[in-house]
Amino acid sequence: MSRLFAPAPTPRLLAAYLVIGLVGSVILIYLLHRGLGPRGRRWLIAVVTFVAGLFYGLEFYYPVHNRKNFLTDWIEPVSVMIAVIGAFTVGLGIYSLCQVHGRNVARRRPGWPNSLAFFVAFLAMLVFGLWSHYTPVGEPAPKVLPWQNGVYEVLFNGLFAPLQTATFSLLAFYIASAAYRAFRMRTAEAALMMIAAFIVMLGQVPVGAWITSGIPLTSPWAFFRLETLGEWILNWLNMPAQRGIVFGIAVGALAMSLRVWLSLERGTFFSEQR
């Protein structure tokens, strides 16, 4: 088996193997497409899903002899292959983005200049990102960078990063206005949540510790210092509740994985043919 996967001895043979591999797999896919009817296709998908799940799961549960079983040596090569296959899906998101903005520009829809700005930004980052990647400056960085690295730094640290940080920092304003206009203790549940929130909020910041710094650390009342009370709520009320939620999520994820692994989603929404 490993002889089959040995590297090709010479570049010319490599080219031959690549062509054979490529043409061979295209033919195989074509035969599968022609040969299989809808039932056959659904069967093949279910078998592929089952085998992939069995491979990863069985290696953990199968009895071992000095930390190895017959699958252990295959985990690493298969994982590397599937990881790299996953890398090729990067185009999916970008394809739909380019489709949407391409249509806006082509049909001069309102706001098409913004779609043009999307393409300019996309190509600028792509070109200067790769260009500066292949002209590394090494260490320590010289005072004046090559101009393409300079442009990349301005694009990345001057536009890309600050735009994202600024967008998410808007949330502080929304929380402040919601704090005044919308956070109401109308139900007992909301009141209990707010009181716990106040204690934890004050317990986390220096002014909270300052407010109850009057209570000496040694006295039995030290438990009610805001930072101690906050830590106690986080470690002994919040923690068990979160563990209960974690167990709920664990069992839910186990059920979901089993249903996906055995293709039991037949009845639900998944079976709709798009």
Added chain:
Amino acid sequence: MTQAPPHGFWQRMQQIPRYYIYALLAGVVIWQLLFPIRLPIAPSRATLGVRDAIRNVPEDKIVIISVDWDASTQPETGPQTQAIIEACFQLKKRFAIMNLAAPMGVKLANDIALRVARRYNAKYGVDWCNWGYKVGQGNFLMAVAKNIPKAVATDFYNKPVSELPMMRGVENISSIGLVVEVTGLAGMTELWLGLIQGPYGTPFASAYTAVMAPGYYPYLDSGQMKGMLVGAKGAAEMETLVNRPGSAVAIMNVQSWAHLLIIVLIVIGNVAYFMGRRRPGEGRR
């Protein structure tokens, strides 16, 4: 607003336009940035756990800092990453930056590492290195556990990882002394604990955005996690531990007063709401 025109005092109090509140928040923040009232910052048990986890890394092993964050959480995860890198340099532990998601993280963390390394005249490839953003999540981790050079292949500067001096002898997970996960993304910790820390016992520590932290206290209690930095508060505590007070300490000073403002806003909002309700004819409730 389509409500009935406010007549009582409490009704007007409830109709204050949001721009006043935005100005109030910005005012408090700018006031405390310009004229900070410094208050002591005492490191919590969880932060000490991270510092001790770094200190206990054996000499022949390296630390992995998984920077699964992007600029959307930079004010929290940036100082956390910097404080952890400072601690690694001070305690003379070699570390490798990498991440599984949010590809921006490796570039942002690399800029931080270059800045800090200059102060400790640490050399890239000898004292620290950067593997870059690696696709595959769980599959990548299962490959790293068995064969790091093959799984990682090339580093941030496009050089084969096996050629870096510090990576000589780093074959698989047994040469990793600690994994520190800095992130604002859910699911990353579960991958590291389920595929690396659980099976091979590799020590694990974390640094979360404050939003995520409460959900991970169970993993602190069970000992799967040696320590946890909680948002800018954890970063400020770590900065004080490595005595390099930086942006996180400044943020926490302002945070005190911003929290007081939010609490006051909630209390007044509720008082205005409940007082307003007592007046009959305010619309069917």
Added chain:
Amino acid sequence: MNPQLWILSAGAIATVLRGLTAALRDPQLWILWAGAIATLGVYTILYRENPVSRFFEHIFVGLSAGYLLVATWAFNLEGRWWDPMIHERRWYWIFAPVVGFLFYFIYSRRLSWLARLVMGLFFGAGAGTFFREFFPLYSPQLYASFKPLRPDAQVGWAAVILHNWLFVIVLLTVLSYFFFALPHEGRAGRNLGRAALLGRWFMMIAFGAMFGNTVMARISLFIGRMRFLLKDWLGSFIPWLAHRGM
């Protein structure tokens, strides 16, 4: 407009222009000024949705898509696929793009089953990986819950009650909230309903902790941005701001 206002605004404009001209010479300052303009551009959305903020939004989406492609090639495809296939002449790596491109058939109606075939491979691998993770991830959560309910040498009654007893009660009541196949009627059912209600109340405290932390997180994002605007940007040409010790 009274004269003082004129002098004040002229002074301000002069300062900003002085800063801008200095920035043109040093690329590091380019980054500062671009960052400040981007931040202020996004903050215009606070007033209301406007063309400036929408323009910056599209710039961001474009930069993000571009960087994703750069990072996927530079840190992954080149070193983990192209080099092994071409330089180490491992021919079987040709199968990676072939299988990978099957995903793109999701867009064609006739061939979309091939996309579901490769998705089945990934869903199956994901399910199998979860089966491997289950015990290494969750069994420590189970055995860390085995807390003794009586005091011993190190731990007194107060600590046991305040920690272990409370732990077990909160854990079990929260878990009881997520039982859906048992009715809340009948004697046992009503007790289960009461336990679930108590569980929901304990969860409110946990959500309170999350609420407090979320407020802290969101506010520190804004403080970080304001610190950048005051200390890094304005501080670069207004010395008084640079030494405020932020």
Added chain:
Amino acid sequence: MATLEHANWFMRGLFAAMSAIIVASVLLAQRGREMFIRRIPGLTAIEEAIGRATEMGRPILFSPGLDGIGIITLQALAILAYIVRLAAAQATRLIVAIRASEVYPVAEEVVREAYDAAGRPEAYRPEDIRFISDEQFAYALGTVGLMARERVATNFLFGGFYAEALILTENGRALGAVQVAGTPDPTQIPFFIATCDYVVIGDEFYAASAYLTREPTLTGSLVGQDIVKGILVALVLLGVGIATYLGGAANEAHNLLWQALARGSQ
């Protein structure tokens, strides 16, 4: 720290039992066996909220969340179908605010079928299913504008929500609307509790759509999960019992259940 590179016999048995229980209950449900799922209180809150909108003669707004076609959004649309049936019976107008473009056609289909099922096909108004924007914050601000213009009396938010959820519920509360929300992911739940009248929490979200749709895979899976959660509760009680008997010091070393869960096979 015991390492767990491979499972020991106890874990093999436990995992096999848990998996068999879940798979068996799903298969039984798919073969027609009736699976009991209790009615969660959230559904009563939904009915009261619809009643209020009918009384005030003002429309209802439903947001299926921000995610594309997936498990969470599809179950949110199942809850939407239930709400449409109730609203149609009381002749109250319902507006749906969509974020993901691929959800739009599915939502239209679900609403039209629900109106037919309620026997009021003529009440279906396609223009009330509105695509707002696919950008997160533009969707939130656009939906808020819609709430104010249509003077909405009741807001339903079911599905996947993120940082923008606060903008939706804050403005809904300020407009005096009754709000019921539900999402499986815990991070947004605190803000829903602070601003809404009732919140469906975590797995309750899945129970709601299982109860409404009687979908065999969902109901069978939930019943199987309940039995497995029962096993976990039993393990915790057993472990706590042994720990209490042994006392804190000897707990880790001599607690057999602890060892069985910690020590993998070498």
